[in-house]
Amino acid sequence: MTGAPLIQLRNVTKIYGTGEAAVAALAGIDLDIADGEFVAVMGPSGSGKSTAMNILGCLDTPTGGTYHFRGADVGALSRDQRALLRRYYIGFVFQGFNLLKRTTAEENLELPLVYRGVAKTERRAKAREALAQVGLSDRGHHTAAELSGGQQQRVAIARALVSEPLVMFADEPTGNLDTAKSHEIMSLLKSLNETRRLTIVLVTHEEDIAAYAQRQVRFIDGRIASDSLRKAAA
Amino acid sequence: MIANAFLLALREIRNNLLRAGLTTLGIVIGVGAVIAMVTLGSGATKRVTADIASMGRNLLIAVPGQRRPGTLVAAPNFQVDDALAIRRDVDGLSAVAPAVSRSAVAVAGNRNRTTQVTGTTNDFFTTREWPIARGRAFSLAEDRSGKSVCVLGETVRRELFGTQDPVGSRIRVDKISCDVVGVLSPKGQSTFGQDQDDLLVMPLKTVQRRLAGNTDVNMIWMSVARASETTRVKDDIERLLRERRHVASGAADDFQVSDMREVTRMVETTTGILTAFLSAVAAVSLLVGGIGIMNVMLVSVTERTREIGIRLAIGAHERDVLLQFLIEAVVMSALGGVLGIIVGLAGSAAAASALKLPFVLRPEIIALAVAFSAGVGVAFGYFPARRAARLDPIEALRHE
Numbered sequence: 338m339t340g341a342p343l344i345q346l347r348n349v350t351k352i353y354g355t356g357e358a359a360v361a362a363l364a365g366i367d368l369d370i371a372d373g374e375f376v377a378v379m380g381p382s383g384s385g386k387s388t389a390m391n392i393l394g395c396l397d398t399p400t401g402g403t404y405h406f407r408g409a410d411v412g413a414l415s416r417d418q419r420a421l422l423r424r425y426y427i428g429f430v431f432q433g434f435n436l437l438k439r440t441t442a443e444e445n446l447e448l449p450l451v452y453r454g455v456a457k458t459e460r461r462a463k464a465r466e467a468l469a470q471v472g473l474s475d476r477g478h479h480t481a482a483e484l485s486g487g488q489q490q491r492v493a494i495a496r497a498l499v500s501e502p503l504v505m506f507a508d509e510p511t512g513n514l515d516t517a518k519s520h521e522i523m524s525l526l527k528s529l530n531e532t533r534r535l536t537i538v539l540v541t542h543e544e545d546i547a548a549y550a551q552r553q554v555r556f557i558d559g560r561i562a563s564d565s566l567r568k569a570a571a
Numbered sequence: 572m573i574a575n576a577f578l579l580a581l582r583e584i585r586n587n588l589l590r591a592g593l594t595t596l597g598i599v600i601g602v603g604a605v606i607a608m609v610t611l612g613s614g615a616t617k618r619v620t621a622d623i624a625s626m627g628r629n630l631l632i633a634v635p636g637q638r639r640p641g642t643l644v645a646a647p648n649f650q651v652d653d654a655l656a657i658r659r660d661v662d663g664l665s666a667v668a669p670a671v672s673r674s675a676v677a678v679a680g681n682r683n684r685t686t687q688v689t690g691t692t693n694d695f696f697t698t699r700e701w702p703i704a705r706g707r708a709f710s711l712a713e714d715r716s717g718k719s720v721c722v723l724g725e726t727v728r729r730e731l732f733g734t735q736d737p738v739g740s741r742i743r744v745d746k747i748s749c750d751v752v753g754v755l756s757p758k759g760q761s762t763f764g765q766d767q768d769d770l771l772v773m774p775l776k777t778v779q780r781r782l783a784g785n786t787d788v789n790m791i792w793m794s795v796a797r798a799s800e801t802t803r804v805k806d807d808i809e810r811l812l813r814e815r816r817h818v819a820s821g822a823a824d825d826f827q828v829s830d831m832r833e834v835t836r837m838v839e840t841t842t843g844i845l846t847a848f849l850s851a852v853a854a855v856s857l858l859v860g861g862i863g864i865m866n867v868m869l870v871s872v873t874e875r876t877r878e879i880g881i882r883l884a885i886g887a888h889e890r891d892v893l894l895q896f897l898i899e900a901v902v903m904s905a906l907g908g909v910l911g912i913i914v915g916l917a918g919s920a921a922a923a924s925a926l927k928l929p930f931v932l933r934p935e936i937i938a939l940a941v942a943f944s945a946g947v948g949v950a951f952g953y954f955p956a957r958r959a960a961r962l963d964p965i966e967a968l969r970h971e
Binding site for chain 1: 572575586877878880881882883884885886887888889891964965968
């Protein structure tokens with residue numbers, strides 16, 4: 338590992354509310370994630386893992402501490418600058434898929450490229466390519482609502498891939514799927530990490546899902562309780 | 572990006588066709604009403620000015636009597652000499668026709684018609700710009716000696732002779748008989764709904780001597796040679812008549828000289844004010860239409876909160892989302908504007924033909940309507956669009 342890590346959190350806190358009602362969702366987090374890692378963030382609900390995910394994904398900013406993404410101090414960036422980071426470097430996969438329901442799979446995939454200003458023909462080609470990577474070439478013209486849950490999540494993964502991001506954040510990607518489909522999705526993510534060296538940060542509370550990742554980070558009460566990387570180093 | 576937003580907007584409208592249609596209706600009605608009001612107003616003005624022009628251009632009319640609010644106080648009639656004096660002493664007049672009118676019954680064979688008999692000179696036809704359709708005007712001798720001859724208005728001709736040619740026939744007017752020498756071309760209704768063709772013209776002297784029994788003149792028709800001199804000529808005539816009628820200085824005129832251009836202007840101003848007033852009322856419905864659009868856009872933003880969250884998460888800027896919703900509002904209201912123009916033009920074309928008004932297309936009003944309806948979209952779409960753009964992506968993604 339050379340130079341600064343892709344993601345670097347130093348003493349990051351996130352406090353909701355003020356005064357007596359203030360609640361610390363994150364109580365001082367230090368975390369480095371290097372390029373090409375596959376990290377599972379685990380923890381019970383309320384442990385701060387979703388808050389951490391939102392901050393890592395540049396959707397939210399920390400209350401205290403610093404977050405450097407590719408060396409840039411995210412806390413100092415404007416809303417639009419963070420949108421640019423998401424546009425060019427970050428892909429999201431959500432538990433609820435979050436596709437545009439009445440829009441075809443292909444058009445869903447074109448969406449991130451639209452905001453990148455990619456021309457129509459190139460958008461279409463890239464969308465088809467990404468669909469092929471998740472094994473849904475024949476479903477391009479179906480609307481999201483017409484696809485099964487597993488297929489929707491594959492489209493969502495393809496949408497995260499289509500803009501060739503540096504890192505993919507997957508927030509409970511298997512939460513709405515049955516066991517068989519969950520393992521299909523996880524195999525897909527694992528192969529993406531291995532073949533394309535795509536950095537993946539996965540949030541889950543299931544041990545067998547987290548096991549697909551090389552590294553497990555456990556959150557409890559807004560702090561990192563254990564990190565398999567440090568354990569191995571120790 | 573903008574082209575894309577247009578496509579998105581059209582798709583969104585297609586997906587919610589009924590809702591978009593009902594929302595747009597407010598704009599359709601508003602724009603349609605404004606267009607119809609302005610078009611019909613212009614038509615009415617054109618019709619009225621054409622009617623007034625049909626009385627004769629550059630026309631001045633002198634009548635005895637004093638105008639008081641609401642009434643015309645009677646005053647002695649003019650005399651032929653007054654008309655002669657005007658002709659002699661006032662520069663810039665191309666024709667002066669003293670006239671006396673009275674009601675009389677015209678009889679031809681077994682038909683009769685109560686009509687207006689006007690005793691005047693050939694200048695009458697000049698000032699009124701009224702050509703003879705058949706036969707001839709009066710000869711100099713007939714005019715001077717007060718021969719019993721007459722020229723018929725179209726209505727009188729039709730009532731007395733039907734399809735027959737009246738020239739050369741002899742008719743009876745009250746107690747005198749007279750030869751028909753000519754027929755006037757039809758002029759139609761005047762602005763005030765009067766049938767201008769319901770008259771019978773005889774030499775002035777004939778009427779004075781044989782029907783009226785005096786030398787009074789109750790109207791003087793005059794044509795100004797150059798329109799630019801109208802005001803000056805009118806002042807000269809007024810000064811001359813005051814002198815001849817011995818009106819004390821400081822006292823009000825006991826006669827009136829009307830300038831037809833003034834009447835035209837007055838009517839134009841009146842119809843203009845009326846049109847503006849009706850258009851303003853119609854414009855209020857545009858405003859209401861705009862509020863409707865704002866309302867529906869707010870609902871749409873709430874419904875599509877999750878979509879907005881997705882767009883923001885994958886890297887849309889605030890202004891991308893703002894633009895998307897703004898364009899949707901503008902497309903909706905501009906579509907309403909275009910439909911409104913079609914409805915307004917079709918409606919006013921139908922109304923114009925029903926009311927027998929000319930159909931006056933005002934392109935500048937149509938351009939204004941398009942611009943205004945798009946402006947309504949921007950003005951009323953901005954607030955909902957900004958609300959969408961300012962959404963917190965995390966909250967928006969959590970929205971059900």
